[in-house]
Amino acid sequence: MDWNEFGIAVAETAGMTLISAALAYLVGLPLGILLYNTGKKGLRPNRVINLILGTIVNVLRSIPCLILIIVLIPLTRGVFGRATGDWYTMIIPLFFASFAYVARVVETSLNEVDQGVVEAAKSMGASSLQIILKVLLKEARPSLLLGVALSTISILGYTAFAYDFGAGGLIAKAYSVYHSSPMNYLSKPDIWVILLLIVAVVQVIQELGLFLAKRTDKRRIAK
Amino acid sequence: MPELEIVKLTKSFGGKKILDEVSLSVEKGDIFGVLGLSGAGKSTLVRCINGLEIPDGGSIYYQGELLCDNKTRISSAKRRKIAMIFQQFNLLEQRNVLGNVELALEIAKVKDKKIRREKALSCLRRVGLEEKAEAYPSSLSGGQKQRVAIARALALEPEVILSDEATSALDPETTQSILSLLKELNRDLGITIIMISHQLGVIESVCNKVAILDQAKLVESGDLSDVFLSPKTDIARSLIYADHVTTDLNEHHFIRLLFDGNTDEPIIANIVQDCSILVSIVYASTKVIDGKVYGQTVIKRPKDLKEREKLKKYLKLHNVEFEEVKSNGLE
Numbered sequence: 001m002d003w004n005e006f007g008i009a010v011a012e013t014a015g016m017t018l019i020s021a022a023l024a025y026l027v028g029l030p031l032g033i034l035l036y037n038t039g040k041k042g043l044r045p046n047r048v049i050n051l052i053l054g055t056i057v058n059v060l061r062s063i064p065c066l067i068l069i070i071v072l073i074p075l076t077r078g079v080f081g082r083a084t085g086d087w088y089t090m091i092i093p094l095f096f097a098s099f100a101y102v103a104r105v106v107e108t109s110l111n112e113v114d115q116g117v118v119e120a121a122k123s124m125g126a127s128s129l130q131i132i133l134k135v136l137l138k139e140a141r142p143s144l145l146l147g148v149a150l151s152t153i154s155i156l157g158y159t160a161f162a163y164d165f166g167a168g169g170l171i172a173k174a175y176s177v178y179h180s181s182p183m184n185y186l187s188k189p190d191i192w193v194i195l196l197l198i199v200a201v202v203q204v205i206q207e208l209g210l211f212l213a214k215r216t217d218k219r220r221i222a223k
Numbered sequence: 224m225p226e227l228e229i230v231k232l233t234k235s236f237g238g239k240k241i242l243d244e245v246s247l248s249v250e251k252g253d254i255f256g257v258l259g260l261s262g263a264g265k266s267t268l269v270r271c272i273n274g275l276e277i278p279d280g281g282s283i284y285y286q287g288e289l290l291c292d293n294k295t296r297i298s299s300a301k302r303r304k305i306a307m308i309f310q311q312f313n314l315l316e317q318r319n320v321l322g323n324v325e326l327a328l329e330i331a332k333v334k335d336k337k338i339r340r341e342k343a344l345s346c347l348r349r350v351g352l353e354e355k356a357e358a359y360p361s362s363l364s365g366g367q368k369q370r371v372a373i374a375r376a377l378a379l380e381p382e383v384i385l386s387d388e389a390t391s392a393l394d395p396e397t398t399q400s401i402l403s404l405l406k407e408l409n410r411d412l413g414i415t416i417i418m419i420s421h422q423l424g425v426i427e428s429v430c431n432k433v434a435i436l437d438q439a440k441l442v443e444s445g446d447l448s449d450v451f452l453s454p455k456t457d458i459a460r461s462l463i464y465a466d467h468v469t470t471d472l473n474e475h476h477f478i479r480l481l482f483d484g485n486t487d488e489p490i491i492a493n494i495v496q497d498c499s500i501l502v503s504i505v506y507a508s509t510k511v512i513d514g515k516v517y518g519q520t521v522i523k524r525p526k527d528l529k530e531r532e533k534l535k536k537y538l539k540l541h542n543v544e545f546e547e548v549k550s551n552g553l554e
Contacts, residue, residue, distance in 0.1 A: 120313035120372075123273045123306070124379065125299035126330040134329060138317050218359040219316045 010197060012087035013159050013169040020094035021152045028099040032106025033132060041115060043128045060100035065158045069093035084165040098155045105151055109143040110136055142217035149209020153202055170194055224287045226251040226415045232281035234267055241267045243439040254409050254416045256430030258462055263436040265419040269385045273307050303331055306376035310388035312368040314360040320371050321356040327378040346374040350404060366397035386418045390425055402429050423462060427510060435459045452481055452517055476524040477505060481544040484517050490543055491520060498537050500530050
């Protein structure tokens with residue numbers, strides 16, 4: 001067993017997952033805020049804009065990730081000069097596959113914020129921007145943090161497709177173990193190490209999200 | 224010049240009229256009660272004053288200037304002068320008590336952190352919650368939460384406080400303490416208060432004026448003592464005497480004696496003694512408003528015609544207002 005190889009695989013998976021997640025939030029967070037605010041409960045309800053954004057999000061979410069990667073090959077090639085073979089070539093398709101999902105997750109978190117608090121801020125003469133920054137995002141923070149964990153884990157799942165494009169990562173490594181000995185791959189220790197590593201990574205992300213959400217949630221802490 | 228003047232305010236939701244040409248005028252320093260059954264339009268009325276709802280028609284004037292109508296939106300500056308407190312308190316759960324009060328100041332773009340803190344603390348002192356400054360709302364009782372909301376309302380030094388069922392989620396004892404706090408703010412700071420409630424007792428214990436809304440329309444308004452002493456409309460009667468309905472006496476005729484705070488004589492006892500009429504009391508209620516005793520006593524009308532005339536003469540002579548009512552006139 002080459003531990004160095006495992007290390008590289010973990011790094012590749014982490015790299016494509018975290019960078020894609022960060023980019024997905026860069027776009028998905030504002031998009032989610034926009035979705036919420038143009039919706040019925042939002043600060044500036046606007047059926048047309050909401051419908052357009054909602055349609056884009058729904059269409060993107062309904063395209064299977066693998067197809068999205070194929071469709072986006074020209075774009076990836078344009079940006080990196082190549083579309084396959086390295087972990088970072090996955091960033092663009094993973095980003096496209098996930099920002100719409102992130103937008104919905106963010107929208108759902110914002111929907112949970114008590115309308116009364118928003119009204120109170122309005123009654124104080126708060127601007128929409130003030131309400132978003134000081135009320136909505138603040139009140140939704142624990143739920144938003146849980147959403148980050150959820151989204152990141154779902155992106156981690158998408159990294160499986162990296163195998164098809166030679167982009168590496170842990171899941172691709174599992175495939176390669178299978179291909180190298182399809183008859184008895186389950187007796188190879190490598191496959192179990194990979195399994196354990198993936199479970200561990202998912203658990204770490206999940207628990208970190210939960211921990212941060214609980215840590216920052218002031219609803220249950222009595223001082 | 225009235226502090227707030229509402230002129231023919233109209234508002235509908237989905238074709239249903241919630242406010243139908245409601246007009247009323249609130250003077251500076253009033254504690255103006257708006258009473259009505261749920262769905263009568265009370266909440267919509269105050270929400271229009273604060274710009275949380277946009278009226279379909281009519282206009283609202285604040286200190287003589289147009290505040291809003293269906294075209295003009297209320298300005299942020301004026302919104303800050305008209306603070307609002309809510310039934311569900313509407314505090315930010317993720318901010319501590321001090322942070323909640325400071326929010327109002329942040330929204331008003333008070334940049335200096337120290338000034339914000341000082342101001343917020345002084346408002347908390349005013350409502351008696353300074354020691355809870357660092358606590359989070361989830362650890363507070365309902366009454367304490369409403370006090371924080373009041374401190375938050377005070378932070379911007381409002382001229383008017385709109386109270387939308389602010390005590391309806393509280394137990395009677397806490398309700399009284401919140402009401403006396405509001406009364407104190409009215410007295411000490413001259414803040415005009417508009418108080419929405421479906422609870423008669425709330426309106427009765429703090430307001431000097433009252434308006435009664437029923438099915439989108441304003442049916443009565445005026446000084447509390449006038450409206451409560453002699454309600455003119457059926458709905459007002461049913462609201463004011465709601466808990467005193469007796470149905471088993473419907474066959475009888477009654478006389479309602481009204482006390483307007485001027486008499487300190489034991490009228491009923493005197494009737495018995497002076498007229499030798501045996502009065503049978505069906506219902507009696509007195510209330511202390513602004514230190515004077517008001518109230519009503521409903522008695523059975525004497526069957527004997529002579530006795531009846533004698534009684535009426537006696538009441539007129541002693542300036543006791545009265546009216547004859549069929550059944551007990553209370554429902």
